Amino acid sequence: MRVGVITFPGSLDDRDALRAIKLAGGDAVSLWHGDHDLHGVDAIILPGGFSYGDYLRCGAIAAHSPIMSEVIDAANKGMPVLGICNGFQILVEAHLLAGGLIRNDHGTFIRRDQKIRVENVDTVWTSGYTQGQEITIPLKNGEGGFIADDETLKRLEGDGLVAFRYLEVNPNGSLNDIAGLRNARGNVVGLMPHPEHAVEPGFGPDTPAAMSSGTDGLAVFQSVLAAAVLS
């Protein structure tokens, strides 16, 4: 399976996402924001970073970059699309996911190993987890506070569209401790924490067993590869 990772100007975790796909056993393909071409990939990842310097609003400019018209088309046709951190912000700005992301309530950038719960496993990006599984993956953002109006929030909760929820510590003031969302179809998922930083022993979060051995994020990438095999 070929999974594309889009590099926007200011993308930072694109190389990490490419590595995560390879470690999960997929073919990783670099995509360029300025192309109107998905190069025949089967799934797409919008990586973390500060696309276009996050000027205007996080993800707002990237949501209008050339390749996004193809991404939106493909997503609406059911192609798996994952947005991580800045990628999540881009998906929200592109109206593929609901709500908005604002400056952390405490006002500063925060990097921590974050415990989250997988709230929904009926998506192509979370099927490899068990319902309610608690995982720890890195979080690092300055503008990760999830917001939505009451009605939207009620719909997200009611329709089971919350994909991940913060546990123990809400690191940025997100409403309902929401860490990530899915769309109704289950092919589009976005989250603020970084599964691609918890895929390789020795370079992930510390665990009680061993330093930097956390690989709780790997199942995100394995999920989409497994979904492709099934389909």
Place this chain on the structure above:
Amino acid sequence: MTELIPDTVENATATPAKDQPYDLLGLKPDEYQQIRDILGRRPTSGELAMYSVMWSEHCSYKSSKVHLRQFGEKVTEAMTKNLMVGMGENAGVVDIGEGWAVTFKIESHNHPSYIEPFQGAATGIGGIVRDIISMGARPVAVMDALRFGAIDHPDTSRVVNGVVGGISFYGNCLGLPNIGGETWFDPVYQANPLVNALAVGALRHEDLHLANAKGVGNLVVLFGARTGGDGIGGASILASDTFAEGGPTKRPAVQVGDPFAEKVLIECCLELFAGDCVEGIQDLGAAGISCATSELASNGDGGMFITLDNVLLRDPTLTAEEILMSESQERMMAIVRPEMIDAFLAVTTKWDVEASVLGEVTDTGRLIIEWKGQTIVDVDPRTVAIDGPVYDRPMEYPTWLDALQADSPAKFARATDGDELKKQFLTVLGSPNEADTDWITNQYDYYVMGNTALHTPDGAGMIRIDEVSGLGVALATDANGRYCQLDPYIGAQLALVESYRNVASSGATPLAVSDCLNFGSPENPEVMWQFARAVEGLADGCLELGIPVTGGNVSFYNQTGDVPIHPTPVVAVMGSIDNVARRLPSGWQDDGENLYLLGVTADELGGSAWAGSVHDHLGGIPPRVDFTAEKDLAGLLGAAAHEGIVTCAVDLGTGGFIRAVADGVLRFGVGARVWIDEIVSRDGVDATAALFSETQARALVSVAREDDVKFRGLCDGRHVPVLRVGVTDKRSGELEVQGLFSIEIDQMRSVHRGTLPAHFGPVVGG
């Protein structure tokens, strides 16, 4: 808009008596006369601008050069055999094997960070990262060594929040992991914080690039951000003068950074290198275009012709002098073969980076700059960039030093009972300089790039360079201004061995040094003496350890009013490790492992954390340095890591043995039972010294029981003194110092973690 009339060479020749504001630009009368003698006429205003910034202390090293030569002289062949590029280029380059090379450098951005802490610190990161790109390397990590005023001073929070916010903002947006550094608080830095930023980059041997303009007819291209009015005169006026009370605000001389522009510039440069589009390259930092053109020309074929009108401007009203002096960030200058210019511009266009051809390389031996059709600069570039003034400034042994050294902490009564020692332990553990810095470091991303093998709070940062073989590098920075105040020669060596030991404790082999020498005014003979002694100590120390200084930076004029900072030579040591999987963290994670103390303990508390935090005292003499013992210890740690027979190593530094034990416990929250009886009996010291002495060449390691015999054998074979001093304990949830005191890990943690948040605000999830 009034018409800007350039001061041409013709005009300068015709009007020799014209009054020129050389003093406002930071030049002394004799320096101005020297420029007139070189040119045989008065300089044009453009030339004066160039000379003034390039002859500033910051750019010319005019007061330090005569001392820094030692770094080049006190070397052996063995020390330079892995050195691909030494001092004098943008950054040193070291061969680490497997076709890989590493370039690293530490640099100061002190004065801007006091005036405008956020932008000052941010552009400090930006500047050092561009030095790394200039060598042809991909930047792979940053670190920072910070010094602030007293933690409880009302202004400290402003500076801390600004500096940390600036580093966080810029470094995180660049996508570079911040893997370590250090933070100290001391009133001597109150109105003069130190912000020293380190960057490290990796490159294949064949990708090495240098800053020279060779090949007559090759094009000179300026690319990156547009040139604006920010940072004008930053080098000459800011970095080379002290903050006079009541003087005009210097805010306009601080540059403003745009990390997005720099991130794009990094990727753009790497693609240019890969496409072989670049012959020579230089970043624009201090002194902007003046520096880049004169240095590139000096290091190449010697001549260059530039049309200044071709510089893309953010502000069209800038004068020629301002364009020459502007320190606008995120700019680079490249030398490009004419046949490659289309390929070059295709890459810059792809990255939406603006570029303009300013001129070409010549063999005239002159740097000629035209503006509006007239020649405004016609100089020998070497007189600007290389052959500036050199001062052998007067030095004086400080009048106060003998009294300070005589005031030994031996005068303080020593505690004998456990309760008192426990109280002192907690005082040290929670003191601002020993406290947990996670309030700072959890604003930094250390995950990005996916190659970070060690990071804060481990004693060294470590990055994997080769994803297949696991080859990596470790880095640590250290400086102890308190030791240096007591003895700058020994103090500089102590910074070196501490940093060396930190790298060795990670399992890596120390290879090279970069230094950032922060001192007061060189015009103060006592400061100059401190500087000379520190450089001598560092050069002698590097020779003893067999690792070369590859580059660095000098920052003078760090003082407020007449009071200089403590001499603060920050020493960064870089080492390599065959496979980062063999790295050693600064703490134990498993139950029932033996804890061993390597090295011997003497009663050395002068300048110690114990003296400072328990007795508010600075006096006496700092710990002795024993290079042979350091080398033996480093060799042992490297071998033990390689063979996988130790599970962690914590180097002993400030706070001594008990501080290292606390580090080991707090790293993973696993307790320990330790005893000091044998340290006391073998080394003839009391409990206070056993716990708090800062004797060098020591480390604490944990060893799984099955590796005990092998480990003892290794120590014997390498003649490193060893004592079993404890066992790890996963169940107790406490640290027990046998016969003296016990303390719960949670209480230790809250003391250790509470200090910074109490002054600067809560830690998220804290």
